[in-house]
Amino acid sequence: MASFQSFEPPPREVKPSSGAVKIVEKQAQRRIFKIIVIGDSNVGKTCLTYRFCSGKFPDKTEATIGVDFREKSIDVDGEHIKLQLWDTAGQERFRKSMVQHYYRNVHAVVFVFDVTKMSSFEDMPQWIEECDRHNLNKQLPRILVGNKCDVKDKIAVNTNLAQKFADSHNMPLFETSAKDDEKANHVDAIFMTLAHKLKNAKPMMSPHLARFTPGERPEVINVRGSPHHRGLQTANPQSSENKDNCAC
Numbered sequence: 001m002a003s004f005q006s007f008e009p010p011p012r013e014v015k016p017s018s019g020a021v022k023i024v025e026k027q028a029q030r031r032i033f034k035i036i037v038i039g040d041s042n043v044g045k046t047c048l049t050y051r052f053c054s055g056k057f058p059d060k061t062e063a064t065i066g067v068d069f070r071e072k073s074i075d076v077d078g079e080h081i082k083l084q085l086w087d088t089a090g091q092e093r094f095r096k097s098m099v100q101h102y103y104r105n106v107h108a109v110v111f112v113f114d115v116t117k118m119s120s121f122e123d124m125p126q127w128i129e130e131c132d133r134h135n136l137n138k139q140l141p142r143i144l145v146g147n148k149c150d151v152k153d154k155i156a157v158n159t160n161l162a163q164k165f166a167d168s169h170n171m172p173l174f175e176t177s178a179k180d181d182e183k184a185n186h187v188d189a190i191f192m193t194l195a196h197k198l199k200n201a202k203p204m205m206s207p208h209l210a211r212f213t214p215g216e217r218p219e220v221i222n223v224r225g226s227p228h229h230r231g232l233q234t235a236n237p238q239s240s241e242n243k244d245n246c247a248c
């Protein structure tokens with residue numbers, strides 16, 4: 001199991017004469033946003049993040065242990081920003097020791113349920129409570145995602161019900177499928193919607209943390225280790241808020 005080191009190490013020393021100074025400064029200026037993806041086990045968090053980051057549905061997934069970390073650089077209205085996606089474990093036994101780390105320095109939250117499994121939707125209030133317990137700012141952008149819409153004959157959570165819940169928590173709802181290639185742009189829409197909201201919000205990650213390159217970043221945890229586990233998914237905007245914010 002992966003272990004965490006300190007989240008906020010001291011800034012690295014940069015030699016003033018080094019030709020790398022400009023590059024380092026440029027990296028430090030790029031804004032980085034941490035997005036946590038939470039929900040019951042097996043709802044498709046890994047597949048959604050994999051779909052977004054690599055444009056594919058993973059061949060094979062295993063239960064996430066602790067957290068998997070993926071990131072993608074995107075351009076939003078001419079600004080280059082980086083989204084760090086934290087694909088968290090849905091199973092309680094694989095979360096315990098790391099939960100407190102998920103909720104540090106969070107900029108946005110994606111709540112995921114499986115549209116074919118009512119219990120995963122019914123558990124949504126518990127995930128929201130967990131965010132509250134960890135003092136997540138209620139003003140942070142949040143999105144509700146119903147995944148596995150491709151399994152049409154097994155839909156258990158209808159759109160009206162999910163929309164009501166989303167409205168009552170001031171969240172946009174996206175219904176999507178990480179698996180369906182035709183819905184890949186919907187998955188992109190989830191994260192691009194967040195990216196737009198975040199870009200227009202106030203700053204973010206502490207500058208010294210933003211200076212870390214991927215290999216050095218202390219919060220990077222890949223407990224699965226396989227490239228097959230790196231990826232993301234698609235979404236279908238349902239509410240008017242989604243349409244307003246959709247980048248697609």
Ligand SMILES: Nc1nc2c(ncn2[C@@H]2O[C@H](COP(=O)(O)OP(=O)(O)OP(=O)(O)O)[C@@H](O)[C@H]2O)c(=O)[nH]1
Pocket residue numbers: 039040041042043044045046047048061062063064065088089090091147148149150151176177178179180
């Ligand atoms: N049909 C269908 N299956 C999906 C979809 N997304 C994920 N799956 C399948 O659902 C299962 C669980 O997917 P994961 O992405 O590993 O689920 P998770 O939420 O990350 O699970 P934990 O790591 O245990 O929290 C896998 O067998 C996936 O292939 C989808 O959009 N449609």
